[in-house]
Amino acid sequence: GSSQGNGLMFGNISGVPPTEVVILGAGTVGEFAARSAIGLGANVKVFDNSITRLRCLQANLGRTIYTSTIQPKYLSKALKRCDVVIGAVRGKDRSPIIVTETMVESMKKGSVIIDVSIDMGGCFETSEVTTHNKPTFRKHDIIHYCVPNIPARYSRTASASISNIFxxxxxxxxxxxxxxxxxxxxxxxxxxxxxxxxxxxxxxxxxxxxxxxxxxxxxxx
Structure with missing residues (x-):
């Protein structure tokens, strides 16, 4: 189908190279994305321009993982190799564009972009808002998932959680x-x-x- 991926499964299976995951942003979303990916056996790389956030992420995870400031040279190299990239970068008014269309074009065919920052405009130049009914689209043969307000998919859990906060x-x-x-x-x-x-x-x-x-x-x- 149009949303067919590259056939890789998360999970550290002996003799099979781990899935490569790149995470943009070392905040709360980035940290929990890293936890989930590591738990599923993926090889994770996290990029953020805040050294403090990167250090906190390492400390909270309790293990050493690849971290880097957002430098085009290193980011482009990581994107070319990754299977999944998760964008979780926020700006003051809107999310900055971290990944250009040229960078997306250089990614492996069938790899996946998850733009959690789409609520604030998105941090990928190729991102377009999608819905829960039609959550993905392909551009440059890369699958994009750009649904704003992802927790709305799980309305009861989201409602209980936000009620506890508010x-x-x-x-x-x-x-x-x-x-x-x-x-x-x-x-x-x-x-x-x-x-x-x-x-x-x-x-x-x-x-x-x-x-x-x-x-x-x-x-x-």
Whole structure:
């Protein structure tokens, strides 16, 4: 079929070379992707421009793996050899393009790109938003999986998980005197607002969709 891969299975089977996995980003997503891939016997390489995050990743994994800053020469070499590449890089307003179309063209035919950063625009130049109904597409004979909000596939687990995170936060907001009061004193909450009384306050969203937006600091008193 159109989404046919290269016939490789994760798993460290004696006498068979391990699957090569490249992970872009050493944050939470990158760490758990590395854990899963290592657990399945893959050979993992992680790229990130933060030495601190790379060190934390190594420490949290409890083992030494290949890590590197994002340098085109080394990244291109790794991409040419890999079977799967996972993009989990975030930027301030949108994800930076880490992998160019030329780099994608040089990858092995039938290899897989999973762009977790697609929520923020994607970190592969060839990425296009896909859906759970049609999650993949081929470009340059490389399979792309670019579904935003991947946890939505598992709605009950995702809902329970996010409730565990938000419930204490919402209770704290209530204890502190309500949302209006919390916005004034909780910088994280204030910076995370998209709308305030029907007014768009996110500069990134405004610039992305060419919409009028206002500074939240000018709206709260």
């Amino acid at each position: 419930t204490p936060y919402l209770l704290k907001i209530a204890d502190d005197g309500g949302l209006e009061h919390a916005i004034r004193f909780d910088k994280g909450l204030k910076n995370g607002l998209y709308f305030y009384h029907g007014i768009l306050t996110s500069r990134a969203v405004g610039e992305w969709f060419d919409l009028k937006h206002s500074d939240i600091n000018l709206l709260i008193f």
